Amino acid sequence: MTALVRSLSEFAADTGRPDLAQRLAHTHARLLDPDVRVIVVGEFKQGKSKLINALVNAPACPVDDDIATSVPTSVGYADEASAWIIVRDEGAGQDGSARFERRPVAIDELSDYVSERGNPGNERRIVSAEVLLPREILKGGLRLVDSPGVGGLDSSNAVATLSALSSAHAVLLVSDASQEYTEPEVQFLKHAMRISPNVAAVLAKTDLYPDWRQIETIDRGHLLDAGDIPIFSVSSDLRLLAAELQDRALNDESGFPALVAHLRREVLGRAELIHERGAVHDLISVAEQLTVSLRSELNAIRNPQDTPRMIAELEEAKARADEFRGRSARWQVTLTDGIADLIADMEHDLRDRLRKVQREAEVSIDAGDPGPIWDQITEWLDQRVAAAVSETFVWTDERSRWLSEEVAQLFSDGESSLPAIYVGDTQGVLDPVEHLGGLDAGRLRAGEKIYIGVRGSYGGVLMVGLATGLIGLSLVNPLSLLAGVLVGRRAYREDMTGRLSRRQHEAKLLVRRYIDEVIFQVGKQLKDRLRLVQRSARDHFGSMAEELHRSLSEALTASKQAAGMYTAERDARMSQLQAQLERLETLQKGMPALEPLRAEAVRR
Numbered sequence: 001m002t003a004l005v006r007s008l009s010e011f012a013a014d015t016g017r018p019d020l021a022q023r024l025a026h027t028h029a030r031l032l033d034p035d036v037r038v039i040v041v042g043e044f045k046q047g048k049s050k051l052i053n054a055l056v057n058a059p060a061c062p063v064d065d066d067i068a069t070s071v072p073t074s075v076g077y078a079d080e081a082s083a084w085i086i087v088r089d090e091g092a093g094q095d096g097s098a099r100f101e102r103r104p105v106a107i108d109e110l111s112d113y114v115s116e117r118g119n120p121g122n123e124r125r126i127v128s129a130e131v132l133l134p135r136e137i138l139k140g141g142l143r144l145v146d147s148p149g150v151g152g153l154d155s156s157n158a159v160a161t162l163s164a165l166s167s168a169h170a171v172l173l174v175s176d177a178s179q180e181y182t183e184p185e186v187q188f189l190k191h192a193m194r195i196s197p198n199v200a201a202v203l204a205k206t207d208l209y210p211d212w213r214q215i216e217t218i219d220r221g222h223l224l225d226a227g228d229i230p231i232f233s234v235s236s237d238l239r240l241l242a243a244e245l246q247d248r249a250l251n252d253e254s255g256f257p258a259l260v261a262h263l264r265r266e267v268l269g270r271a272e273l274i275h276e277r278g279a280v281h282d283l284i285s286v287a288e289q290l291t292v293s294l295r296s297e298l299n300a301i302r303n304p305q306d307t308p309r310m311i312a313e314l315e316e317a318k319a320r321a322d323e324f325r326g327r328s329a330r331w332q333v334t335l336t337d338g339i340a341d342l343i344a345d346m347e348h349d350l351r352d353r354l355r356k357v358q359r360e361a362e363v364s365i366d367a368g369d370p371g372p373i374w375d376q377i378t379e380w381l382d383q384r385v386a387a388a389v390s391e392t393f394v395w396t397d398e399r400s401r402w403l404s405e406e407v408a409q410l411f412s413d414g415e416s417s418l419p420a421i422y423v424g425d426t427q428g429v430l431d432p433v434e435h436l437g438g439l440d441a442g443r444l445r446a447g448e449k450i451y452i453g454v455r456g457s458y459g460g461v462l463m464v465g466l467a468t469g470l471i472g473l474s475l476v477n478p479l480s481l482l483a484g485v486l487v488g489r490r491a492y493r494e495d496m497t498g499r500l501s502r503r504q505h506e507a508k509l510l511v512r513r514y515i516d517e518v519i520f521q522v523g524k525q526l527k528d529r530l531r532l533v534q535r536s537a538r539d540h541f542g543s544m545a546e547e548l549h550r551s552l553s554e555a556l557t558a559s560k561q562a563a564g565m566y567t568a569e570r571d572a573r574m575s576q577l578q579a580q581l582e583r584l585e586t587l588q589k590g591m592p593a594l595e596p597l598r599a600e601a602v603r604r
Contacts (some may be wrong), residue, residue, distance in 0.1 A: 034141035036271040042174035047204035054236035062111030071114040073210035076143040078132030170198035176205040177212035209237040289551035297558035331410040370507040
């Protein structure tokens with residue numbers, strides 16, 4: 001396939017079509033490096049890094065009881081082992097975009113850059129790390145990505161974890177065998193299934209927990225509720241030991257053969273099918289456009305009497321192609337209207353979800369004193385907001401994919417490959433949102449309580465003391481003291497009630513301000529991503545329309561020029577065209593047929 005793509009690319013360049021040659025150059029690059037990405041996700045200390053090390057049989061990712069991964073690390077293939085880090089520069093480019101630098105590092109020093117111990121809080125501003133190894137399992141283009149632990153899949157960090165899923169060919173959710181799946185893990189799996197086409201679960205550390213089979217049975221029940229998700233129970237330590245001892249039985253006991261077979265068959269196999277179909281489509285499309293141009297010119301030379309009719313047909317086809325690339329084309333109208341509708345629906349969905357969170361928070365605040373439990377309310381609110389934002393991003397990602405497919409269907413009956421656009425990317429979406437403000441806990445010291453009581457009791461003592469003075473009693477007497485106690489107690493209660501009302505009102509204001517900030521920031525991010533969908537789809541399909549328009553324009557120009565050729569020039573040009581068409585037909589015979597996919601394959 002690569003040789004065929006290279007040959008047709010050279011032929012396109014020889015016939016004066018560098019645009020088609022460039023298109024095939026991209027196809028050739030995709031075939032040589034398919035870059036099949038598998039994202040390994042999960043909470044902290046679940047065995048993600050050691051799982052990747054066991055898969056490639058090498059210490060690619062740092063592993064230690066006290067080390068947690070802080071930077072995404074990808075492991076891919078190369079003839080020689082090496083490691084790199086991608087660092088974000090402090091400054092920005094001339095266009096305002098961030099600049100990145102790729103720096104080599106020693107593999108044994110990688111932990112100083114990608115772990116919390118060597119790089120706490122990613123203070124070195126490292127975007128990602130890359131390890132390249134000469135391993136057979138990676139040779140087909142497989143790239144394993146070790147993602148940082150999310151610290152609870154219902155936390156705000158889980159929003160960032162979703163950022164990589166749209167661009168992944170597959171997702172592996174790793175959880176150890178110490179306990180069954182939690183509700184946040186099951187919810188994360190459901191989100192992952194809606195974003196990524198291939199999701200699998202891995203039950204790790206089976207060698208440490210004798211009852212792992214019982215946990216596996218329980219987890220399988222959870223997975224049935226989430227969808228059709230396979231689960232693989234593995235032991236990374238047994239796999240590494242089996243590789244060291246060259247023990248096939250121990251390797252089978254580790255559970256890794258089933259996982260490796262899944263990666264090769266369900267991940268690499270499907271990606272290979274997609275890349276091959278994309279390459280075949282590009283080959284057929286380019287060959288057809290070259291054929292139109294060459295045959296039109298050849299027919300004009302062979303049959304000059306039919307030239308007027310052929311020119312008229314080409315003029316009509318060129319006019320249709322010109323209309324097809326214009327803004328009034330049906331696919332352009334569908335794209336523009338679809339994006340406008342999607343932005344409106346997205347804003348409504350986001351506001352509706354966050355308003356429900358706001359109402360729940362206000363009910364909780366009205367139910368008691370928010371001051372003493374403000375930290376718990378803040379944590380709960382962060383989790384609910386993160387869950388709402390994640391759900392909106394997943395929903396928007398689904399709708400944007402559907403819209404792209406609709407545009408592709410209108411453009412060329414669904415045969416066009418779609419551009420790589422990832423609306424589900426939530427990296428840094430909540431970064432500019434200010435944290436929820438602090439709230440007074442409402443605890444009073446003993447002196448403050450006494451002061452409030454004394455201040456309230458003073459009026460009671462004075463009022464009753466003056467009244468009882470009419471009957472000859474002193475200002476301070478048992479009756480006035482009793483009245484002071486009762487009035488002071490009431491004043492204390494009224495003061496505490498007023499303080500509680502003020503704290504509840506302040507807490508509601510803080511929640512509303514936080515929700516408004518999230519709506520503003522997330523709405524802006526989602527609009528930007530949907531505009532990216534529009535620009536990417538417009539540029540992708542627009543470039544294909546330009547190619548078609550150029551092919552017809554050149555065919556029309558060549559036909560007109562052929563009518564005015566002299567006999568000698570005509571014979572020489574005819575021989576050249578016949579030779580080029582024969583060469584093109586030879587290349588077309590080597591192209592495999594683009595067979596329609598079965599319904600199951602389309603769904604996958």
